[in-house]
Amino acid sequence: MIDVRRVSVLRDVARLGSFNRAATALRLTPSAVSQQISSLERELGTAVVRRSTRGVELTEAGRILVEAGEAIAAELSHAERSIGRLSTPAGLTVATFTSGGQRLLPAALTRFAAEHPAVELTVLENEPEDALPLVRYGAADLALVYHFDELPPVRPGDRSGLSWTPLLDDPMWAVLPAGHPLAGRDSVSIAELADERWVHGCLAIVDMLDHYAALAGFEIRTACRGTDYVFAQSLVRAGVGISMIPQIALTALQDGLATVPLAPPCPCRYIGIVTPQHRRANPLAEALMRSLHDTVAALPALA
Numbered sequence: 247m248i249d250v251r252r253v254s255v256l257r258d259v260a261r262l263g264s265f266n267r268a269a270t271a272l273r274l275t276p277s278a279v280s281q282q283i284s285s286l287e288r289e290l291g292t293a294v295v296r297r298s299t300r301g302v303e304l305t306e307a308g309r310i311l312v313e314a315g316e317a318i319a320a321e322l323s324h325a326e327r328s329i330g331r332l333s334t335p336a337g338l339t340v341a342t343f344t345s346g347g348q349r350l351l352p353a354a355l356t357r358f359a360a361e362h363p364a365v366e367l368t369v370l371e372n373e374p375e376d377a378l379p380l381v382r383y384g385a386a387d388l389a390l391v392y393h394f395d396e397l398p399p400v401r402p403g404d405r406s407g408l409s410w411t412p413l414l415d416d417p418m419w420a421v422l423p424a425g426h427p428l429a430g431r432d433s434v435s436i437a438e439l440a441d442e443r444w445v446h447g448c449l450a451i452v453d454m455l456d457h458y459a460a461l462a463g464f465e466i467r468t469a470c471r472g473t474d475y476v477f478a479q480s481l482v483r484a485g486v487g488i489s490m491i492p493q494i495a496l497t498a499l500q501d502g503l504a505t506v507p508l509a510p511p512c513p514c515r516y517i518g519i520v521t522p523q524h525r526r527a528n529p530l531a532e533a534l535m536r537s538l539h540d541t542v543a544a545l546p547a548l549a
Contacts, residue, residue, distance in 0.1 A: 252286040253315040255279060256294060260312050263301045286311075313405045319383070321407075337366040338530045341377035341389040345475055345495035346517060350413075350541055351390060357537040365530060374399060381520050382407050387531045389520045390538070392416065392492075394454060394513050400520055409523045411535065414542050416515040419496060421482050421489045422504045429504030436512055437462035443469040443487035447478030447495070454513045455490060461511060479503060 258268040259279065269276040287294055294308035304312060342351050347369065355367060370377075370386055377389035378399065390413075393399050400410040420434050428434050436458050444466050446452050452471065459466045469487035472478050475495040482489050483502040492515040496505055519535055521528075 248289060248311075249286065250315075250318065252282045252289075253311055254319070255282040256286060256308065257312050257315045257319070259283065259295065259302055260304050260308070265302060317405065317407050336362075336364060336530065337368065338534060339368040339370065339386045340534065341370040341372045341380050341386040341391075343373055343377070343390065343392060344371060345492065346390045346392065347371060349494040350517075350538060353544075354534065354537040354541040357540060358534050361537075362530065362533065378406070378408060378520060381522055384522070387521075387528055388534065390517070391520050392515050392517045394450065394515055396516075398516065398518060407523050409521050411519040411521070413517045413519055413538060414494075416492045416494050416517050418490050418508045418513050418515065419493055420506045420508050421479055421491050421496070422506065423482055423485055423488070424502050424504050426488075426504055428506060431506050433507045433509040435462070435509045437464070439488060440464040443467045445470045445472065445478045445481045445487040445489040447472055447475035447489055447491060449473060451490065451513060458512055 255268065255272065258271055259265060262268050262271060265276045265279045265283075269279045272279065283295060290307065290311075292307045293305050294311055296303045296305060340351070351369070355369075359365070359367065370380065372380060372389070374389070374391035374393065377386065377391050380386040381389045391399065398410045398412075400406050400408045420428070420439060422429055428438060436455075440459070440462065444455070446455075446468065449471060452468075456466055470478070470481055472481075475489075475491050476497055478489045479491065479497050481487065490508065490513075491505075494517075497503075519538060521531060521535070
């Protein structure tokens with residue numbers, strides 16, 4: 247039987263990259279950490295780490311063991327939180343990215359609260375890369391997340407311990423100052439925007455926009471690298487430049503702006519719900535998922 251405590255030590259060695267740093271984090275001596283890893287290797291009959299002048303690297307066996315250890319730690323964390331909730335009022339914690347929280351979540355939570363008035367709701371604002379660990383380790387019951395390529399961040403059969411449920415495709419729009427020559431078009435290509443300066447509302451799309459601009463034969467001229475779509479649209483309104491904004495992140499206040507769908511080839515944002523995998527079903531999380539799907543189905547045209 248593999249000693250779970252030794253696997254936990256291996257996880258820290260892998261995370262920190264050396265016996266010395268792991269020893270400091272665990273408040274042990276480097277010798278004690280080394281002995282734990284050696285004992286683990288004797289149990290398995292194979293090496294789990296490779297020691298070098300650059301630090302410590304996992305072997306294939308070590309990687310498998312660390313992945314298993316991460317899953318075990320997530321399950322134990324989830325169990326601890328579930329047990330803690332047995333003696334407290336029913337609650338539901340949801341993580342969400344900003345524009346999803348602004349456009350999708352309020353209506354869904356209103357529907358949910360009408361059906362479950364006694365449930366205590368907690369909302370955490372996190373980008374997807376931070377929201378996924380929250381769900382995996384039980385700090386959030388589900389997360390509203392997005393990705394830009396066609397492969398979701400969670401896929402069937404992976405070792406993440408998570409499940410992905412698609413919610414909607416969120417196409418990109420060009421946001422232009424009112425009166426721009428291309429305003430009023432049914433669509434506009436990225437190539438037609440080659441002479442513009444760009445205001446970015448999300449750093450994750452900067453490299454993608456550079457890629458599509460390169461395909462169209464030009465380089466992006468950047469006026470602002472921001473992290474907020476509302477701020478980006480306010481700068482467009484002020485005449486600083488133009489922007490590329492996902493459809494659900496378009497502001498309700500369109501005065502001074504013109505919005506035109508981007509024609510392919512261009513990026514698209516995909517929104518979905520991430521929940522824990524291989525755990526007892528959470529009826530409250532399932533109810534909120536249904537409410538999110540109902541909300542999306544009831545969305546008016548976002549143009």
